[in-house]
Amino acid sequence: MESKPEVLSIQNLSFAYDERPLLGGVNLSIYAGELIALVGDNGAGKSTLMKLILGQLKPGTGTITLFGDDAFSNPHFEDIAYVSQDSIRGYRNFPTTIEELIGIHVRYLNAKAQIDELLATVQLSEHKSKRLSELSGGQLQRVGLLLALIKDARLILLDEPTSAIDRTFSAEFYRILRDLAVSGTAIVVITHHLHDARAFVDRVIRLEDGTCHIECATLDDHGTGGAGCHCLHPQPVGRS
Numbered sequence: 001m002e003s004k005p006e007v008l009s010i011q012n013l014s015f016a017y018d019e020r021p022l023l024g025g026v027n028l029s030i031y032a033g034e035l036i037a038l039v040g041d042n043g044a045g046k047s048t049l050m051k052l053i054l055g056q057l058k059p060g061t062g063t064i065t066l067f068g069d070d071a072f073s074n075p076h077f078e079d080i081a082y083v084s085q086d087s088i089r090g091y092r093n094f095p096t097t098i099e100e101l102i103g104i105h106v107r108y109l110n111a112k113a114q115i116d117e118l119l120a121t122v123q124l125s126e127h128k129s130k131r132l133s134e135l136s137g138g139q140l141q142r143v144g145l146l147l148a149l150i151k152d153a154r155l156i157l158l159d160e161p162t163s164a165i166d167r168t169f170s171a172e173f174y175r176i177l178r179d180l181a182v183s184g185t186a187i188v189v190i191t192h193h194l195h196d197a198r199a200f201v202d203r204v205i206r207l208e209d210g211t212c213h214i215e216c217a218t219l220d221d222h223g224t225g226g227a228g229c230h231c232l233h234p235q236p237v238g239r240s
């Protein structure tokens with residue numbers, strides 16, 4: 001089978017906040033076209049791991065390589081779309097409508113996105129003239145997804161993107177992500193709603209105990225996972 005390009009490689013990562021160890025012995029590789037669910041209890045370190053991948057935090061030991069470069073010294077902003085819980089909450093304070101916010105992003109990124117199509121994809125067409133302060137939590141999360149789609153990134157990191165989204169659109173949400181993955185985008189989604197994600201993702205990676213959490217690889221594509229691997233869904237889904 002043809003191997004897919006490696007997007008992200010984490011080797012022997014450890015990280016501590018104020019000398020309080022949080023992550024240790026983390027090894028993980030993510031490949032182009034993979035849709036991954038990152039799960040774990042509150043405080044397990046999922047958001048912290050995303051910030052490390054983004055180069056916002058510096059590893060204690062070990063390495064994080066993004067598109068072949070060290071993530072901390074070369075964070076590849078142009079290749080990554082990141083939607084955090086904070087950014088979604090922050091949208092509420094933007095004194096704009098949805099379509100104005102999209103226009104700002106399109107101009108800033110010089111993007112060629114088909115905005116009406118994207119609005120229809122996230123089912124916000126009829127709300128496009130609404131101010132962000134008027135939107136529900138779930139509608140705001142759809143705006144977050146839409147902004148990630150505009151960027152046309154090679155790696156998309158989503159931190160609890162469906163927490164306020166109803167189950168009907170949640171399935172649609174993962175279908176959209178699945179289509180993106182099929183077109184080659186690597187996607188990592190932090191979620192506490194694995195039951196919604198499970199049918200769509202290729203792999204589930206669980207952070208547990210705050211330490212030593214190891215890659216869970218799909219055996220047929222990327223080799224084997226190591227000791228401590230928590231492979232909840234070993235068979236790739238949605239790939240032919």
Ligand SMILES: Nc1ncnc2c1ncn2[C@@H]1O[C@H](COP(=O)(O)OP(=O)(O)OP(=O)(O)O)[C@@H](O)[C@H]1O
Pocket residue numbers: 017018022040041042043044045046047048049
């Ligand atoms: N800036 C910070 N300084 C010190 N400690 C922090 C900081 N940010 C997070 N922590 C701590 O690190 C731990 C992991 O936090 P993190 O947000 O990564 O967890 P999480 O797995 O994303 O949790 P949740 O599911 O609740 O969102 C928590 O105990 C948190 O209090």
